Amino acid sequence: MVTERQVCCRLQHQRVAVGNEAAIGVSTGAGERGAEAASRTSLEEGVEKARQLLIPPLNFGMVDDGVYRSGYPQPNNFSFLQTLRLRSIVYLCQEAYPKVHTEFLKKHDIKLFHHGMEGTKEPFVEIPALVIKETLKVILDKRNHPVLIHCKKGKHRTGCLVGCLRKLQNFSLTSIFDEYQRFAGAKARIVDQQFIELFDLSWFEGHRVGWTCTCNCQCQKHLFCVRPSTYVLSKEKNHHEAQQD
Amino acid sequence: MVTERQVCCRLQHQRVAVGNEAAIGVSTGAGERGAEAASRTSLEEGVEKARQLLIPPLNFGMVDDGVYRSGYPQPNNFSFLQTLRLRSIVYLCQEAYPKVHTEFLKKHDIKLFHHGMEGTKEPFVEIPALVIKETLKVILDKRNHPVLIHCKKGKHRTGCLVGCLRKLQNFSLTSIFDEYQRFAGAKARIVDQQFIELFDLSWFEGHRVGWTCTCNCQCQKHLFCVRPSTYVLSKEKNHHEAQQD
Numbered sequence: 329m330v331t332e333r334q335v336c337c338r339l340q341h342q343r344v345a346v347g348n349e350a351a352i353g354v355s356t357g358a359g360e361r362g363a364e365a366a367s368r369t370s371l372e373e374g375v376e377k378a379r380q381l382l383i384p385p386l387n388f389g390m391v392d393d394g395v396y397r398s399g400y401p402q403p404n405n406f407s408f409l410q411t412l413r414l415r416s417i418v419y420l421c422q423e424a425y426p427k428v429h430t431e432f433l434k435k436h437d438i439k440l441f442h443h444g445m446e447g448t449k450e451p452f453v454e455i456p457a458l459v460i461k462e463t464l465k466v467i468l469d470k471r472n473h474p475v476l477i478h479c480k481k482g483k484h485r486t487g488c489l490v491g492c493l494r495k496l497q498n499f500s501l502t503s504i505f506d507e508y509q510r511f512a513g514a515k516a517r518i519v520d521q522q523f524i525e526l527f528d529l530s531w532f533e534g535h536r537v538g539w540t541c542t543c544n545c546q547c548q549k550h551l552f553c554v555r556p557s558t559y560v561l562s563k564e565k566n567h568h569e570a571q572q573d
Numbered sequence: 574m575v576t577e578r579q580v581c582c583r584l585q586h587q588r589v590a591v592g593n594e595a596a597i598g599v600s601t602g603a604g605e606r607g608a609e610a611a612s613r614t615s616l617e618e619g620v621e622k623a624r625q626l627l628i629p630p631l632n633f634g635m636v637d638d639g640v641y642r643s644g645y646p647q648p649n650n651f652s653f654l655q656t657l658r659l660r661s662i663v664y665l666c667q668e669a670y671p672k673v674h675t676e677f678l679k680k681h682d683i684k685l686f687h688h689g690m691e692g693t694k695e696p697f698v699e700i701p702a703l704v705i706k707e708t709l710k711v712i713l714d715k716r717n718h719p720v721l722i723h724c725k726k727g728k729h730r731t732g733c734l735v736g737c738l739r740k741l742q743n744f745s746l747t748s749i750f751d752e753y754q755r756f757a758g759a760k761a762r763i764v765d766q767q768f769i770e771l772f773d774l775s776w777f778e779g780h781r782v783g784w785t786c787t788c789n790c791q792c793q794k795h796l797f798c799v800r801p802s803t804y805v806l807s808k809e810k811n812h813h814e815a816q817q818d
Contacts, residue, residue, distance in 0.1 A: 380743055381743055381744070381745045382742065382743050382744050382745065382748075383744070383745045383747075383748055384744065384748050386751075387751075387755075388748070388752075389634065389635075389755075390634075390635035390636070390637065391635070392635065393638065497627065498625055498626055498627050499626070499627050499628070499629065500626045500627065500628045502628075503627075503628055503629050503633070506631075506632075507633075510632075510634075510755055510756070510758075511755070513755075
């Protein structure tokens, strides 16, 4: 399926191609007609190749099976996002989603979880732990997978959220901070890492029962695999998915 | 299942615990006996928690469904690696694999692809393109998934390989370099990025036929999904996997 944007892009490239031909003064001689055709084919190939280029959003990465992270996706990232076959997006900024984005979501039947929060601007703003907890609940629910988590740069809010997810998965703190810093680079913040370190997991212990599946079967596989004091995203498919195969 | 190392670790922790009790002079009075028991329980909980900590290898990351990358795994990363249920490891250094590693592979039925190469030490050593091509063939074969790619630091050799994979996937060069730099950090090398940019994909076009499935059905789903001039790791399961569900 060719989108409107792709058509625009293709047309633009064609205009460039025509412009180039004029600039190099293509004549209509018999021998040159063949060369012209060959050149056009090569140009068309180039245009086609450029059109197919996949551009992941800024700071894109795969967190776990069915969970992705990134900075703010732009329209030129949409064709890449399509390849992920997303079922939902978790958006962590407070600003409303632009129209072009909501249209993309609607067209591809992607659910938006808008869990807006301010980034940590020390010493005045703190990441709201309650929003992080509610967001983790969305991410751990396999019915929302594949899910993309994003904020503006994919560094601080997304970094804190992924850090807390890693804590639930029982990753060592050094590994968590290493991953946080890989995405935050020179903009890494001590307060973010402190937030992750002090993030209270007891809430999840207490709410374990409430996290079982809400579908008719009451299975737990939709959500996550619980080991003694360890939460991990289940690598197993739930039996509903298995039945569909 | 408790491994030998975990037992050692547990014993070591117990010795520390006993040492601590001696140091704080625990008496055997009736009231204190309860406190001692409580303290021991809390210590045991702490030990148990530390034992369950998952420690991914240095520079660990998920490349795509069923493909992971990292630096050299150490024995304290083995319990984490177990959670990935690896089917194979692609090892890019020239040195032989240590005994403790080969034993781990044997125990968990993990196949080793030892595709040794030297890192780029400009201007004298170049990444061997042929080895990269052969290695990509291993990585694109879904029968080897989940697969972990690693060298020493997970920066240069692994970075070049993943960069070439991204090129096959038709990612834009800016995205490829961004990912390379995220893992290489301050050690990013221009020659590595140049290697990725100049890496010749025509070999893959020519060998497309040879890449179809070698099993009886001759399906292509084992390997990768081919779009016109674009290779992507197939997100679909092949029908053999579907039958097993």
